Amino acid sequence: MIRKPTFRSLRQSRFLLLLIALVLLxxxxxxxxxxxxxxxxxxxxxxxxxxxxxxxxxxxxVQQIVALVLAVPWLAMxxxxxxxxxxxxxxxASLLFAVFGVYVLGLVLGRIISAPEVxxxxxxxxxxxxxxxxxxxxxxxxxxxxxxxxxFALIEGETRxxxxxxxxxxLTTLTTLGYGDITPVHPFAQVWATLEAVVGTLYMALLxxxxxxxxxxxxxxxx
Numbered sequence: 391m392i393r394k395p396t397f398r399s400l401r402q403s404r405f406l407l408l409l410i411a412l413v414l415l416x417x418x419x420x421x422x423x424x425x426x427x428x429x430x431x432x433x434x435x436x437x438x439x440x441x442x443x444x445x446x447x448x449x450x451x452v453q454q455i456v457a458l459v460l461a462v463p464w465l466a467m468x469x470x471x472x473x474x475x476x477x478x479x480x481x482x483a484s485l486l487f488a489v490f491g492v493y494v495l496g497l498v499l500g501r502i503i504s505a506p507e508v509x510x511x512x513x514x515x516x517x518x519x520x521x522x523x524x525x526x527x528x529x530x531x532x533x534x535x536x537x538x539x540x541x542f543a544l545i546e547g548e549t550r551x552x553x554x555x556x557x558x559x560x561l562t563t564l565t566t567l568g569y570g571d572i573t574p575v576h577p578f579a580q581v582w583a584t585l586e587a588v589v590g591t592l593y594m595a596l597l598x599x600x601x602x603x604x605x606x607x608x609x610x611x612x613x
Contacts, residue, residue: 564586
């Protein structure tokens with residue numbers, strides 16, 4: 391049986407802060423425009439995601455150093471990008487954020503797989519990993535768009551998509567919902583979006599199988 395969360399367990403949770411940061415990024419990003427102050431808020435929220443992710447790696451010094459090596463240059467590029475808009479700078483910052491996201495995703499999944507039992511913290515980590523997949527793909531869509539602005543057919547009337555629009559597209563693709571109001575046009579973008587749908591489906595199937603297996607292995611055997 392999964393132990394009920396307590397205040398102490400929530401305070402010691404490795405994944406709670408990451409999950410809160412990811413949810414805040416999801417919920418707040420639609421209200422952020424392309425003004426300087428809005429972009430600064432977005433950088434702050436993204437930095438919160440990175441800070442909470444560094445905490446996950448805090449037990450291992452090497453992992454923490456790797457996380458900081460990826461996070462610090464991203465922060466410098468993002469702050470520079472607030473005052474000087476440049477496509478190459480956007481691509482470089484997005485690429486660093488995507489690599490950082492993949493690295494953190496690996497850490498989270500590693501802890502879920504190696505966990506001896508299912509507890510509330512593992513559930514939080516599983517949810518955080520799912521949202522992290524969506525944000526990683528969002529970042530890659532931004533990179534593709536910066537390389538080729540014609541790679542996506544956007545919502546009618548939109549000329550320059552913001553982060554939340556690609557996040558919306560990423561989440562609808564990951565969940566295989568697919569409203570079709572934003573569609574990939576370039577062949578690579580089409581294959582990449584399809585791959586996200588495959589990853590989302592496999593993640594849910596493998597995660598449920600893993601958690602159910604862990605749950606049954608920790609159930610007391612009848613005498």
